[in-house]
Amino acid sequence: MAEKKKLNLAIYWAGACGGCDVSILDTDEKILDIAAAADIKFWPIAMDYKVSDVEALKDNELDVTLFNGAVRNSEQLHLAQLLRKKSKILISYGSCAYLGGIPGLANFSNKEAILERVYKTSESVETNGGAVYPSPKSKVPEGEVEIPELHDYVKALHQVVDVDYFLPGCPPTTDLINLAVNAIITGKLPPKGAVIAADKNLCDSCKRKKTEEKSVKRFYRPHEIIPDNERCLLEQGILCMGPATRGGCGARCIEANMPCRGCFGPAPGVEDMGAKMLAAAASVIDARTPEEAASITATLPDVAGTFYRFNLPVSLLRRAK
Amino acid sequence: MAEEFEPRIVAFLCRWCSYTGADLAGTSRIKYPANVVPIKVMCSGRVDPTFILKSFADGADGVLVCGCHPGDCHYNEGNYNMQKRVPMIKDMLKGFGIEGERFRLDWVSAAEGDKFAEVVTEMTDEVRKLGPLNWKEIKEAVK
Ligand code: SF4
Ligand code: SF4
Ligand code: SF4
Ligand code: FES
Numbered sequence A: 001m002a003e004k005k006k007l008n009l010a011i012y013w014a015g016a017c018g019g020c021d022v023s024i025l026d027t028d029e030k031i032l033d034i035a036a037a038a039d040i041k042f043w044p045i046a047m048d049y050k051v052s053d054v055e056a057l058k059d060n061e062l063d064v065t066l067f068n069g070a071v072r073n074s075e076q077l078h079l080a081q082l083l084r085k086k087s088k089i090l091i092s093y094g095s096c097a098y099l100g101g102i103p104g105l106a107n108f109s110n111k112e113a114i115l116e117r118v119y120k121t122s123e124s125v126e127t128n129g130g131a132v133y134p135s136p137k138s139k140v141p142e143g144e145v146e147i148p149e150l151h152d153y154v155k156a157l158h159q160v161v162d163v164d165y166f167l168p169g170c171p172p173t174t175d176l177i178n179l180a181v182n183a184i185i186t187g188k189l190p191p192k193g194a195v196i197a198a199d200k201n202l203c204d205s206c207k208r209k210k211t212e213e214k215s216v217k218r219f220y221r222p223h224e225i226i227p228d229n230e231r232c233l234l235e236q237g238i239l240c241m242g243p244a245t246r247g248g249c250g251a252r253c254i255e256a257n258m259p260c261r262g263c264f265g266p267a268p269g270v271e272d273m274g275a276k277m278l279a280a281a282a283s284v285i286d287a288r289t290p291e292e293a294a295s296i297t298a299t300l301p302d303v304a305g306t307f308y309r310f311n312l313p314v315s316l317l318r319r320a321k
Numbered sequence B: 001m002a003e004e005f006e007p008r009i010v011a012f013l014c015r016w017c018s019y020t021g022a023d024l025a026g027t028s029r030i031k032y033p034a035n036v037v038p039i040k041v042m043c044s045g046r047v048d049p050t051f052i053l054k055s056f057a058d059g060a061d062g063v064l065v066c067g068c069h070p071g072d073c074h075y076n077e078g079n080y081n082m083q084k085r086v087p088m089i090k091d092m093l094k095g096f097g098i099e100g101e102r103f104r105l106d107w108v109s110a111a112e113g114d115k116f117a118e119v120v121t122e123m124t125d126e127v128r129k130l131g132p133l134n135w136k137e138i139k140e141a142v143k
Helices: A019-025 A030-037 A051-055 A074-086 A094-099 A102-108 A111-121 A174-186 A273-283 A290-297 A303-307 B018-027 B049-057 B078-095 B113-130 B135-140
Strands: A007-013 A038-042 A062-068 A071-073 A087-093 A137-140 A143-146 A150-155 A165-167 B009-014 B036-041 B062-067 B103-107
Touching: A007 A019, A007 A074, A019 A030, A019 A062, A019 A094, A019 A174, A030 A038, A030 A174, A038 A051, A038 A062, A051 A074, A062 A074, A062 A094, A071 A074, A074 A087, A087 A094, A094 A102, A094 A165, A102 A150, A102 A303, A111 A150, A165 A174, A273 A303, A273 B049, A273 B078, A290 B078, A303 B078, B009 B018, B009 B113, B018 B036, B018 B062, B018 B113, B049 B062, B049 B078, B049 B135, B062 B078, B062 B113, B078 B103, B103 B113
Parallel strands: A007 A038, A007 A062, A062 A087, A087 A165, B009 B036, B009 B062, B062 B103
Antiparallel strands: A071 A150, A137 A143
């Protein structure tokens, strides 16, 4: 039997932590299926190919690119555009690429403030009289050195190039990776733009008992309370993002007695995760007066940062003033 | 002289009390600033926080929500539910650098045309002092 033509595959990390790359290695024996079905053409974390190797490819020569990480500097933007051009299918892989992710929280600040904090006022920095800021081009005795330029704000991948599919998760789960890989190998792909996960919110698949009771007198951070293992965490005052979040992860945090932090992004029909979560969180509190509502809310240390933990760049407001 | 900035304030008014109150202000010719864009809703509790953020994202300088007085909500709990959200909304807006004065919840009954005028006048003055918000431009930086 003639051997099936192998798929040309690229895997790239932009503004990422490396966890998404590790999640691909973490697919146990399935990694062998990937290796059997694909020729890996570019994967900086694991193989020694250069960007020039990608530049040398023909347009659309890559069958699939898994792109993880947010886009926040000139190099990441260049790679996003380059890989888009060279790929038939571009998959936005993981919460950072899909939503901006944890790096997207930087949009609550701005470039100037971040540079100042990191290169000037941070306790561990010695400024020797004047802070040294990275500059995209600098002269050294050997010539000119160029480093990527930091952008003003963090963006999700689809905000800079056209994306075919989204694989959510911080990082995506092995089950969903396998689902996506099988779909690619067998050519049974969902319609363009699909988010490869559940089409309901996380609460819908959560086994915890919901009582509709509104009895929360204060919110707790996970280490401040030993939760009842049967009951809904949110109704116990532990801020669980389940109502606003897309299901499909197998409720892996909930099973471990931890609240959902929202890494799968907005549930279908949810336009703004923060707004949806706000309504859900306010609904469980027991307050009859503005003062009571204020004192209960004061037990939530960082409302904006918590509700937009993974999705600020794709939210309605997208960044702070 | 430079023209004074006229804020645009989106007002969600519950149809059972506050919308009638606003109407009364109009029919009784009580003077109030014309800065308000009224939107009729079934109940103040029906004002999803998404509507509020959307108003700001689309260019509002302020958002006002008015409902029946506590105890008078046509659906009993709607206005209490809205009241519970207010501190969280203010906290959240603060995270984006949006001043608390740009959002307000107040109670206006069907008979309180004068109170409606008062609330709108006060809020318009406060938001005018803060200046334009211009979120349409702010969000353009990330798209
Ligand atoms: S989605 Fe999570 S695991 Fe993946 S790169 Fe971002 S932070 Fe890391
Ligand atoms: S809020 Fe969290 S714990 Fe409660 S039902 Fe939803 S996912 Fe489960
Ligand atoms: S429970 Fe929430 S935070 Fe945890 S993996 Fe699932 S979607 Fe992500
Ligand atoms: S009906 Fe007026 S606030 Fe509920």
